[in-house]
Amino acid sequence: MIKTFVLLLIVLGINTLRYGTYLLEGSTSIYYLILFALNLFALIIVVISKTKMKTKQLIRRVIK
Numbered sequence: 001m002i003k004t005f006v007l008l009l010i011v012l013g014i015n016t017l018r019y020g021t022y023l024l025e026g027s028t029s030i031y032y033l034i035l036f037a038l039n040l041f042a043l044i045i046v047v048i049s050k051t052k053m054k055t056k057q058l059i060r061r062v063i064k
Contacts, residue, residue, distance in 0.1 A: 005050060012043040 019036035022029075 005046070008046055009043070012039055012046065015039045016043055 016036065016039040019032050019039060022032040023036055
């Protein structure tokens with residue numbers, strides 16, 4: 001699970017940086033803008049979901 005999470009973060013991070021650099025170089029293509037936004041959104045969702053899972057695990061440990 002942890003390896004999958006780290007791999008997903010790496011792939012999403014690299015893709016987000018790649019499309020971000022295309023936009024910073026002055027590309028006006030809507031394709032790069034949409035893919036940058038989708039990758040950024042996915043990256044945020046993955047981090048938030050992992051944080052929520054971690055919080056739930058900690059709460060379960062405290063309750064036991």
